[in-house]
Amino acid sequence: MNSEPQIREVRCPACGGKSIYSAANPWRPFCSERCRQRDLGAWASEEFRMPTEAPPDDAPYGDPRMNED
Numbered sequence: 001m002n003s004e005p006q007i008r009e010v011r012c013p014a015c016g017g018k019s020i021y022s023a024a025n026p027w028r029p030f031c032s033e034r035c036r037q038r039d040l041g042a043w044a045s046e047e048f049r050m051p052t053e054a055p056p057d058d059a060p061y062g063d064p065r066m067n068e069d
Contacts, residue, residue: 007020007022008020008021008022009021010028010029012029012030012031012032012035013029013030013035013039014030014031014035014036014038014039015031015035017031018031019031
């Protein structure tokens with residue numbers, strides 16, 4: 001019986017390099033502190049955004065059916 005934990009390698013979300021996914025890697029899932037900080041900076045500067053179905057700035061607000069006379 002093998003009692004040693006298996007080392008799992010994953011792809012670093014920031015640089016795409018190999019990253020060890022275990023308690024031995026304090027920056028997991030990132031490969032380094034640099035990649036972790038780079039990802040945090042991208043979130044802070046709002047580089048990661050979800051697309052929205054927002055109306056154009058010049059569209060009237062509210063339900064369009066409510067604007068009918």
